[in-house]
Amino acid sequence: MDVRRALLGNPDERHRIAGTIGIVFVFSFLLYAAYWRSNAAYGASTEVTSQFSAIRAVTPELSDSGHSNAAAILYLPTAALAILVQYHGGAVLYTLAAGPVLPVASALARAAFSPLPDVLEIDVLSVTLPTHIRLGLAVGALAVVVGSVFRYWRPPTGRLLSERFFGSSEDRYRALAAIVVIAVLSVPFTFWLYATYPTYQPFSYAVFGAPIAALVYSHWRGIVLAWLGNAAVVLGHSTAIAFIAGSPDYVVDPGFFVPALVIATATGSLGAGAAVVFRELYAVVSR
DSSP, rough: HHHHHHOOOTTTTHHHHHHHHHHHHHHHHHHHHHHSSSSSGGGGGOOSSHHHEEEEEEEEOTTTTTTHHHHHHHHHHHHHHHHHHHHHHHOOOHHHHHHTTHHHHHHHHHEEEEEEEEEHHIIIIIIIIHHHHHHHHHHHHHHHHHHHHHHHSSOOOOOOOHHHHHHHHTTTHHHHHHHHHHHHHHHHHHHHTTTSSSSHHHHHHHHHHHHHHHHHHEEEEEEHHHHHHHHHHHHHHHHHHHHHHHHHHHHHHHHHHHHHHHHHHHHHHHHHHHHHHHHHHHHHHHH
């Protein structure tokens, strides 16, 4: 019974955890499908000869950094998801299943919707997909270790799984209101910096947004809220660039907004992780 519980977690939480992983997969698949159907897919990497090229093949390309951070962009959000699953439910199998969710969703979306020739899609399925399943399982295994350490260090309270994603129901709307304010303030900030840096820079603004994500997570304790806090900075920047360029594509074209959202979730995951580390260090020092 103890082995079964370690593998599958609390019986009362199994369906919620499985449903959460399924929802994340479906949402990610639809988001990546929109990207791979766009014109951005024509410039995507098609040669899969190494592990890094397999990562590039399913990672949306950023206009200001290319694929230089492809591995982090693709795997940081899925690592955050897997660690959260392990910490909340202590379910090894579900944590391992969460590891490959995002890269597999992107690989399948590219195989199904990319306008490139069929032979390239066969490579995505036969070469790229197995590579990401292996890497995802490795990320899941690491998440099992990290999540288990946090469970031992600070046992989870009675918070619902939904609260770990979206914060408590009492404070959720306050958090969303703060995130909207962040997005609005990011617009004049972009106008102010545009004279010095007159380009579209989603990666740079996502990095600027990481401390915002850390503050949001520290205050409202929801990983999705941290992602949205970071995305608000990038979205405000994209909106300002759309006004400057006189083109709504920076906001509505999946070739622009999907890479922006992906990098926002990656750096938002880093911000949330930093918030957790600082909170625990503060707790140790203040004892």
